[in-house]
Amino acid sequence: MSSVEIKKGIYWVGVVDWDIRYFHGPSYSTHRGTSYNSYLIMDDQVTLVDAVFAPFAGELMENIRSVVDPSRIDNVVVNHIETDHAGGLPVVLQAAPKAKIFCTAKAKAGLLKHFPEAKEWNFRVVKTGDTLPVGRRTLTFVEAPMLHWPDSMFTYIGEEELLLPNDAFGQHLASGHRFDDEVDQHVLMEEAAKYYANILYPLSRMVLKKLEEVKGMNIPISMIAPSHGIIWRGDPGKIIQAYQRWASGEGQEKALVVYDTMWGSTATMARAITEGLISEGIEARQYKISKTDYSDVIKEMLEARLVVVGSSTIHRHFLASLSPFLDEVGSLKPVKRMGAAFGSYGWSKGAVKGIEGRLQGAGIELVKEGLELLWVPDEEEKKECFEWGRSLASFAKNK
Ligand SMILES: Cc1cc2nc3c(=O)[nH]c(=O)nc-3n(C[C@H](O)[C@H](O)[C@H](O)COP(=O)(O)O)c2cc1C
Ligand SMILES: [Fe+2]
Numbered sequence: 096m097s098s099v100e101i102k103k104g105i106y107w108v109g110v111v112d113w114d115i116r117y118f119h120g121p122s123y124s125t126h127r128g129t130s131y132n133s134y135l136i137m138d139d140q141v142t143l144v145d146a147v148f149a150p151f152a153g154e155l156m157e158n159i160r161s162v163v164d165p166s167r168i169d170n171v172v173v174n175h176i177e178t179d180h181a182g183g184l185p186v187v188l189q190a191a192p193k194a195k196i197f198c199t200a201k202a203k204a205g206l207l208k209h210f211p212e213a214k215e216w217n218f219r220v221v222k223t224g225d226t227l228p229v230g231r232r233t234l235t236f237v238e239a240p241m242l243h244w245p246d247s248m249f250t251y252i253g254e255e256e257l258l259l260p261n262d263a264f265g266q267h268l269a270s271g272h273r274f275d276d277e278v279d280q281h282v283l284m285e286e287a288a289k290y291y292a293n294i295l296y297p298l299s300r301m302v303l304k305k306l307e308e309v310k311g312m313n314i315p316i317s318m319i320a321p322s323h324g325i326i327w328r329g330d331p332g333k334i335i336q337a338y339q340r341w342a343s344g345e346g347q348e349k350a351l352v353v354y355d356t357m358w359g360s361t362a363t364m365a366r367a368i369t370e371g372l373i374s375e376g377i378e379a380r381q382y383k384i385s386k387t388d389y390s391d392v393i394k395e396m397l398e399a400r401l402v403v404v405g406s407s408t409i410h411r412h413f414l415a416s417l418s419p420f421l422d423e424v425g426s427l428k429p430v431k432r433m434g435a436a437f438g439s440y441g442w443s444k445g446a447v448k449g450i451e452g453r454l455q456g457a458g459i460e461l462v463k464e465g466l467e468l469l470w471v472p473d474e475e476e477k478k479e480c481f482e483w484g485r486s487l488a489s490f491a492k493n494k
């Protein structure tokens with residue numbers, strides 16, 4: 096794809112990566128690919144905001160060339176140093192060796208550690224409130240530490256009511272379209288949610304603070320152009336409200352039953368527990384983790400107030416197939432979630448206690464004593480599971 100004019104004289108010059116299926120290693124599946132978005136601001140001075148992932152640098156340069164000779168770039172704004180946005184910088188700077196680089200102090204230090212050639216670059220370190228007049232327009236910088244790296248910042252263009260927040264408000268979604276009003280809303284919000292859950296969840300307190308700060312600045316925002324996926328033009332408020340909801344842990348009357356089993360007993364328990372939750376009007380969903388992409392389950396935790404996790408005991412432990420999911424939950428620390436554990440065992444037990452420890456470690460409040468059953472559940476025990484699920488429903492409800 097070539098450049099796309101997103102505002103008069105401002106161009107998307109990014110690239111679409113249709114093929115990527117995992118981001119950050121195996122922990123975040125990207126079923127719908129992604130894009131690395133760069134923006135070119137044509138004014139008295141020519142400014143590039145963010146580069147792209149290195150393998151796509153050639154395509155970035157072609158897209159820039161469709162608008163302007165890259166040697167005319169005066170300024171390069173680096174909102175974030177992660178390699179999916181800064182990897183292409185050496186190629187850009189080769190074409191525009193005199194360009195000034197605007198970034199935070201942490202970003203400068205980071206770039207120097209990423210690229211040996213950065214020693215030659217013409218850095219201008221900026222702080223919140225610093226501005227860069229480029230002609231008819233002025234860029235304002237807002238530091239956004241830990242949203243999502245220490246170096247992160249947002250760039251705002253008042254004359255255009257345009258926010259360029261880099262990774263914030265993004266989605267891993269490859270598309271021939273560039274704008275929110277051109278794409279399926281369900282797909283867009285699903286990918287925005289998965290992105291929040293897998294990248295920003297543990298930073299939720301900082302997200303809330305930053306949202307307050309931006310609201311307090313009383314700046315009009317008619318367009319949010321993130322560094323991945325679709326640009327919010329039709330309804331930028333939609334993603335801001337969604338972030339508010341996700342960061343505050345509000346959630347819905349939903350429950351997830353996540354489990355694994357060797358011979359089916361824990362599956363029988365899971366089924367009855369799910370039925371019990373459903374009987375109380377809760378939207379409950381059951382996932383056998385060895386057959387499920389766990390980053391999709393974590394996305395659902397944004398909306399589900401309750402997560403019930405089950406495993407049979409193996410060597411006094413829960414099944415290893417649950418480990419990646421529990422590890423990830425432990426590091427992402429879902430906000431205000433409640434949980435409980437269950438499972439079948441043969442002699443010593445161990446799985447339920449292990450799961451409970453992991454849920455607590457993730458900051459999930461245990462709301463009921465774990466349910467452990469010996470060997471294969473009989474009819475009475477299935478009823479017990481159903482009732483156990485039913486009794487958990489109140490925790491998923493709006494209190
Ligand atoms: C390799 C293996 C190791 C096991 N280790 C334990 C154990 O340490 N403690 C225990 O209580 N049960 C242990 N069990 C028994 C299972 O927990 C029991 O068979 C349970 O009913 C299986 O439930 P499932 O059908 O949901 O997998 C083990 C079973 C297997 C196959
Ligand atoms: Fe990033």
Ligand SMILES: [Fe+2]
Nearest residue numbers: 177179262322
């Ligand atoms: Fe990124």
